[in-house]
Amino acid sequence: MPELPEVETVRRGLEPGLVGRTIVDARCTSNPKFTSAPDALGATVEEVNRRGKYLLIAMADDRELVIHLGMTGVLAFEIDPVRGPHERAAWLLDDGRWLTFTDVRQFGRIAVVDAGSYESLPTLAALGPEPFDESLDAEMFWRSLRQSKQRLKTRLLSQRPIAGVGNIYADEACWAARVHPGSRRITRAQAAELLEAIREALAAGIANGGTTLRDYRNVSGGTGSNQDELKCYGRAGEPCSRCGDLLVSRVYDGRTTTLCRTCQPMR
DNA sequence: CGCAGCGCCTGAAGGC
């Protein structure tokens, strides 16, 4: 499930091959989530940017090609792509290569919008600050968390307090910061610890080329290695590497959550 | 307006 580190890895892989290229052909399937892909036809790519989990491909006509990978979206450069059953869209570049978008579960999304106009993508329009934005400090983060009565985990996944955190990195960061993901109120000090833990977890994810549990691939088809470094996510039933107590699994607002009851007390 | 709940979607895995 691509979260910020996976999307950033994809962004870095796309950038050198995409900037300066003009889109000369395009195709898509009939699922409305992907039918905007051909709207980028004729445009020249100026920048490959990212906000949270969204790829924002800036084009010379002041529009943006927005791509969200959803759960199983994979972008790849290919010379002569086999149009497999899961290909949802593809763009032919003026150097003869195709950029293909495959997405088994079709949770991804493609949109072409006027630059910065995100009304059709409400989560992007209301996205919180980038994790590595220096103007985001612990006080601001704590205030944003406090604004809501939602559980901490749910609030993090809303993308409002901070952009780009999904289920994996939320569990990892809460574990590292010793805060309970089901908590509805955390202290200023806990928020400071959590912000630092989120930054460390995401930075590690990027450094390791992302987390590949099943579907995630970079644009070269390779896997990441961060799955080998996870301390909490997906390890329910195994001993906590910090205290030895068994990690447990909970469901909060429909999201499976792993935590250590000893290291992460509710208060 | 905030937020809980649901639906989308398919393949893997587990139960019988």
Add this chain to the structure above:
DNA sequence: TGCCTTCAGGCGCTGC
């Protein structure tokens, strides 16, 4: 072996 059920989960949408 094969059928059926459950699960994974980000985000958009609906309705309270």
